[in-house]
Amino acid sequence: MTGLGRIELAGSVVELGALRGDPGRYVALCRRARAEVGHGYCQCVDPWPRLVLRARNERFHVARWPGDADRHHPDCVFSRPVSALSGRGQYSADALADTERGVLVRLSLALTAVSVSASPARAAVPRTAGSRARGTMTLLGLLHYLWESAGLNTWRPGRPRTWSACAGRLVDEIGDVVVDGDPLAKHTFVVPPFDRTRHDVHLGQYREFATRLGGPRHRLGLIIGELDGLVPRRYSTQWRIRQLRDLVVYATGELSDRIGRSYPVAVPRLDAPPGERVRAVGVYAVTRNPKARGDHLTLHDAALMACTGDYVPIDSRHELTMAAALTAAGRRFLKPLRFDASRDLVLPDFVLTDEDPPRVVEVYGMTGNAAYDARTRAKRAHYAATGQALFEWDPTVSPELRVPRRGE
Numbered sequence: 001m002t003g004l005g006r007i008e009l010a011g012s013v014v015e016l017g018a019l020r021g022d023p024g025r026y027v028a029l030c031r032r033a034r035a036e037v038g039h040g041y042c043q044c045v046d047p048w049p050r051l052v053l054r055a056r057n058e059r060f061h062v063a064r065w066p067g068d069a070d071r072h073h074p075d076c077v078f079s080r081p082v083s084a085l086s087g088r089g090q091y092s093a094d095a096l097a098d099t100e101r102g103v104l105v106r107l108s109l110a111l112t113a114v115s116v117s118a119s120p121a122r123a124a125v126p127r128t129a130g131s132r133a134r135g136t137m138t139l140l141g142l143l144h145y146l147w148e149s150a151g152l153n154t155w156r157p158g159r160p161r162t163w164s165a166c167a168g169r170l171v172d173e174i175g176d177v178v179v180d181g182d183p184l185a186k187h188t189f190v191v192p193p194f195d196r197t198r199h200d201v202h203l204g205q206y207r208e209f210a211t212r213l214g215g216p217r218h219r220l221g222l223i224i225g226e227l228d229g230l231v232p233r234r235y236s237t238q239w240r241i242r243q244l245r246d247l248v249v250y251a252t253g254e255l256s257d258r259i260g261r262s263y264p265v266a267v268p269r270l271d272a273p274p275g276e277r278v279r280a281v282g283v284y285a286v287t288r289n290p291k292a293r294g295d296h297l298t299l300h301d302a303a304l305m306a307c308t309g310d311y312v313p314i315d316s317r318h319e320l321t322m323a324a325a326l327t328a329a330g331r332r333f334l335k336p337l338r339f340d341a342s343r344d345l346v347l348p349d350f351v352l353t354d355e356d357p358p359r360v361v362e363v364y365g366m367t368g369n370a371a372y373d374a375r376t377r378a379k380r381a382h383y384a385a386t387g388q389a390l391f392e393w394d395p396t397v398s399p400e401l402r403v404p405r406r407g408e
């Protein structure tokens with residue numbers, strides 16, 4: 001028997017959505033499964049892949065079995081894109097390791113002052129001879145990791161995706177990550193979706209997170225949320241985050257400009273016409289001056305990711321048009337994420353996953369630029385050599401974009 005979204009715990013079948021929505025109700029069942037069987041099962045394919053049951057804060061967190069992501073049904077939440085469609089495989093085991101204890105991550109930025117004192121050792125981690133694997137993960141890499149693990153870089157026809165859906169899945173993935181020996185959840189605040197009736201609860205959670213910051217155990221904290229806009233002030237720039245209006249982070253104008261230049265597509269442009277508006281989701285490393293009053297936080301660094309209205313990541317405005325057209329045509333697709341991999345890694349702009357084999361999608365937009373044209377030729381040659389079907393769009397040649405329906 002198989003079924004997407006169903007898991008088996010100690011002989012009982014449970015909907016994953018129900019378990020994630022109300023983990024407290026299933027504590028006894030999870031505990032029994034762990035004691036008697038040692039693990040749970042995902043029923044997405046036959047034979048059922050195993051699932052890890054990890055106790056966290058008197059609740060159980062269900063996660064993919066280390067190294068088993070490829071064994072799940074492609075539509076299962078525990079599956080992940082194959083390594084050819086992700087920059088995930090470009091890290092060394094020091095930076096990213098899927099283990100029984102959880103997903104161990106080493107960030108390029110120290111969250112606790114304790115690891116700051118240990119940083120010479122960290123800097124000395126050898127890059128294996130001849131390998132260009134990265135030994136640490138940047139904030140952007142972490143954002144891509146969480147987005148991909150949560151399945152948010154995929155789109156399937158259905159209802160629009162809300163921040164509420166994203167936040168719930170991110171919290172689940174964060175529960176599985178350990179950074180420098182500490183649970184990532186301890187250092188992270190995922191901005192909850194706006195809810196008038198729960199505003200005080202959310203604000204309380206935020207203040208609890210904010211007041212911890214600044215001490216040696218919490219040098220920096222991470223906020224994950226959607227950027228509303230940058231508002232220049234006299235001495236600094238205000239970073240406004242969506243969903244929780246009391247959440248405002250301050251950064252120097254210099255830092256704001258630097259981040260803005262690094263993520264030109266993602267920084268919200270209030271003057272953009274409606275069809276060209278992108279969402280910007282960010283991970284913000286923040287700190288607090290213990291002497292400062294209130295809970296205003298200071299930005300230390302940030303990584304941003306431009307997304308469609310449904311929170312599917314994109315790299316350019318032409319990709320925004322393509323993603324909108326794919327969605328309108330009822331297509332199922334995936335956006336490969338680069339993580340910290342260099343441009344040498346060939347990743348398609350999108351992949352149509354409702355065709356077998358999947359078809360790659362390329363969006364061109366800078367034809368006439370010699371380096372860009374050379375790269376385009378290399379990509380085409382790569383797809384031809386590997387026998388992959390290609391759907392291309394060059395807006396400079398044909399402004400009109402027509403996406404074929406499935407099977408057309």
Ligand SMILES: [Zn+2]
Pocket residue numbers: 042043044045049072073076077078079
């Ligand atoms: Zn599965």
